Amino acid sequence: MTFIRKPAGQAKPQKYSTDAYGRPAGKFRRNGPIRKKVCRFCADKVEIDYKNLSLLHTFVTEKGKILSGRMTGTCAKHQRELDTAIKRARMIALLPFTVN
Incomplete structure (x- = not known):
């Protein structure tokens, strides 16, 4: 059985850098880069x-x-205040x- 190699064509220009496995390097989702979450208390001045x-x-x-603050996007200062308010x-x- 013989294998026939296809001629190597020109590679497409890439819009982003890739890692060793050809996946997009950095933090990407299918729809684009991951947006950094913004603390809603800092942005809206909510008390x-x-x-x-x-x-x-x-x-x-x-x-x-x-x-957690990583899930909600709150900054450390407001996460501490939020934690205290929930416990209070x-x-x-x-x-x-707890909920049964």
Whole structure:
């Protein structure tokens, strides 16, 4: 059995750099580069309050766990304030500790 090699054509010019396996180098998704998440408290100048339950519910999972700053995009300063506000709301029974 003999193998016939195809003649090598010219390579297409690439729009981005690739790694050793031909995949796009850096942080890419299928639709383009990954956008950096922006802290919504810094951008909108929103104040974190333990009585604002609609705001606090967006940073808590269905099971009652506090979402990390990497998932929500909040900066370290506001993540600490958010953590304190959620714990304070739990202590006075505005938010549940866990959901059964």
